[in-house]
Amino acid sequence: MNMEYMKVSGSSSSCPPKWWSEKTVVVVTGANKGIGFALVKRLAELGLTVVLTSRDVGRGKAAAESLRAQGTLVEFCQLDVSDPSSIHAFVAWLKCRFGGLDILVNNAGVSFNDVYSNSIEHAHAETVIDTNFYGAKRLTEALVPVFRRSATVSRILNISSQLGLLNKVRNLSVKKLLEDDEGALTVAAIDGVVSQFLQHVKMGTWEEEGWPKVWTDYAVSKLALNAYSRVLARQEEGRGLSVNCFCPGFTRTAMTGGQGQHSAEEAAEVAARLALMPPGGLLTGKFFKWSKPFMYSML
Numbered sequence: 140m141n142m143e144y145m146k147v148s149g150s151s152s153s154c155p156p157k158w159w160s161e162k163t164v165v166v167v168t169g170a171n172k173g174i175g176f177a178l179v180k181r182l183a184e185l186g187l188t189v190v191l192t193s194r195d196v197g198r199g200k201a202a203a204e205s206l207r208a209q210g211t212l213v214e215f216c217q218l219d220v221s222d223p224s225s226i227h228a229f230v231a232w233l234k235c236r237f238g239g240l241d242i243l244v245n246n247a248g249v250s251f252n253d254v255y256s257n258s259i260e261h262a263h264a265e266t267v268i269d270t271n272f273y274g275a276k277r278l279t280e281a282l283v284p285v286f287r288r289s290a291t292v293s294r295i296l297n298i299s300s301q302l303g304l305l306n307k308v309r310n311l312s313v314k315k316l317l318e319d320d321e322g323a324l325t326v327a328a329i330d331g332v333v334s335q336f337l338q339h340v341k342m343g344t345w346e347e348e349g350w351p352k353v354w355t356d357y358a359v360s361k362l363a364l365n366a367y368s369r370v371l372a373r374q375e376e377g378r379g380l381s382v383n384c385f386c387p388g389f390t391r392t393a394m395t396g397g398q399g400q401h402s403a404e405e406a407a408e409v410a411a412r413l414a415l416m417p418p419g420g421l422l423t424g425k426f427f428k429w430s431k432p433f434m435y436s437m438l
Contacts, residue, residue, distance in 0.1 A: 156417055157185075157186070158291075158292075158415075158417060158418055159185075159186065159187055159241075159292075159415065160186065160187075161186055161187065161188055162188065163187045163188065163241045163242070163292065164187070164188045164190065164237045164239070164240045164241050164242070165182050165187050165188065165189045165190065165240070165241065165242040165243075165244065165414070166189075166190045166192065166233070166240055166242070166243050166244065166282070167179050167182070167189060167190065167191060167192065167244045167246055168192050168218060168220055168244065168245055168246050168247035168275075168278065169192070169193065169194070169220075169246045169247025169248060170191045170192055170193060170199075170202065170246060171191070171193035171195065171198040171199045171201070171202040172198070172202065173403050174246060174298065174387055174403045174406050174407055174410065175191075175244075175246040175247070175298075176191075176202055176403070177402075177403040177404045177406070177407035178244060178246065178407040178410050178411060178414075179191045179202075179206065179213055180206055180211055180213075180407070181404075181407045181408060181411045182411055182414070182415075183206065183211045183212060183213050184211060185411065185415070187242075188214065188237070189213050189214065190213070190214045190215070190216055190233070190240075191203050191206075191213050191214065191215050191216075192215070192216055192217070192218035192229065192247075193215075193217065193218070194217070194218065194219040194220075194221075194225075194247070196217045199215050199216075199217060200215055202215075203215035214236070216229055216232050216233070216236075217229070218247075218278075220245075220247050220270060220274030220275065220277065220278050221266075221269050221270050221273075221274050223277060226277055226278050226281050227281070229278075230281045230282060230285060233282075233285065234285060238287075239285050239286060239287040240282065240285055240286060240287070241286070241287055241289070241292050241293055241294075242292075242293070242294050242295075242296070242414055243278075243279065243282055243286075243294075243295045243296070244295075244296045244297075244298065244410070244414060245275040245278065245279065245295070245296070245297045245298060245364075246298045247270065247271075247274060247275070248270060248271045248298070248357075248360075249266060249267055249270045249271065250267060250354060250356075250357045251263040251266075251267065251356075252354050252357065257352065257353060257354060257355055259340055259345060259355050259356060260340075261337070261340050261341045263356060264336075264337060264340045264355075264356035264359075265337060267356040267357055267360050268333055268336075268337065268356065268359065268360050268363070270360075271357065271360035271361065271364065272333065272360045272361075272363040272364050272367070275297060275364055275367075276326075276364075276367055279295060279371065283375075283380070286379075286380055288378065288379035288380065289379050290379045290418075290421075291418030291419075291421065292418065293379050293380045293381070294380065294381040294382070294383070294414065294416075294421070295368075295371070295380065295381070295382045295383070296383055296384070296385055296410065296413055296414045297364055297365075297368050297382070297383070297384045297385070298384075298385055298387065298410070299361045299364050299365055299368075299384040299385065299386055299426070300357070300358070300361040300386050301386045301388075301428055302351060302353060302354055302357065302358035302361055303351075303358050303359070303360070303361025303362035303363075303364065303365050304362075304365070304426070305317055305318060305362070307351040307352075307353070307358055307362070308349065308350070308351060308362065309349035309350070309351075310348055310349030310350060311349070313332055313335070313349070316328060316332065317329070317332065317362070317366050319366070319369065319370075322373060324366060324369065324370055325370065326367060326370055329363050329366045329367055329370070332362075332363065332366075333359065333363050336350060336359050340356070364384070365384055365426060368382050368383070368384050368424070369424055372423045372424035373424065375423070376423055376424070381421050381422065381423035382423055382424065383413065383422060383423060383424070383425045383426070383427060384425070384426045384427065385409070385410055385413050385426075385427045386426070386427065386428045387406035387409070387410065388401065388406070388428070413427055
């Protein structure tokens with residue numbers, strides 16, 4: 140891997156060696172604002188064909204129009220990752236419009252917590268899990284057959300969080316299951332972990348059961364997404380599709396109430412570099428963390 144390529148830079152003037160073209164199709168979910176919007180803008184500036192998706196039609200169209208007004212050409216299509224019928228309609232539109240895709244960035248996500256709060260309600264926890272984990276999983280499974288398979292091009296980047304790393308889990312049985320040292324982890328097992336968490340939330344025992352203490356439902360949704368990414372990366376290895384996760388860190392977005400250590404544009408710059416890793420150094424099954432240049436690890 141060309142480690143120089145992984146240097147973190149907030150400058151939009153820095154860009155990776157170009158291997159793509161305007162025929163390279165990228166889908167970014169939850170992209171009407173924040174990191175998703177900034178990433179769409181950056182990828183379009185770099186010359187890829189980018190599809191901006193948003194659950195809200197009005198906001199999505201407005202976001203796409205604002206980019207077009209700046210001379211940045213993007214496509215828009217409505218997509219609610221929590222709605223299977225919306226996913227079905229989106230996949231049909233994508234196949235009709237482009238015939239397939241090359242890069243998927245699962246960015247759509249929700250949280251009901253303020254930056255320094257950890258309010259756990261069962262209804263909220265279900266929504267967070269359904270959007271952040273199952274939404275990304277449903278869309279990914281629907282799009283996997285649509286990828287134009289290429290060992291050097293096709294890739295998935297899941298926007299995740301270090302809150303979902305295994306060292307945040309105090310429940311030893313869950314931690315052991317998800318460690319997956321021998322590659323035996325299954326999607327069914329991950330679903331079981333998520334169901335167990337939601338049951339503990341419903342019973343009010345989540346804290347004593349050893350679940351993460353910070354942004355608990357959000358953390359578990361990303362824990363499940365990281366685990367799923369690892370399983371998918373293993374399944375797709377050697378079949379022309381790489382799968383990685385990226386933690387953008389504490390970023391100034393609506394989700395953080397505008398607080399953070401860096402801007403959405405700076406986070407998007409790093410995400411774009413990860414999404415566009417050189418074909419010769421394309422990695423899979425990795426978790427990339429914002430905080431240090433070159434830092435990556437196994438999921």
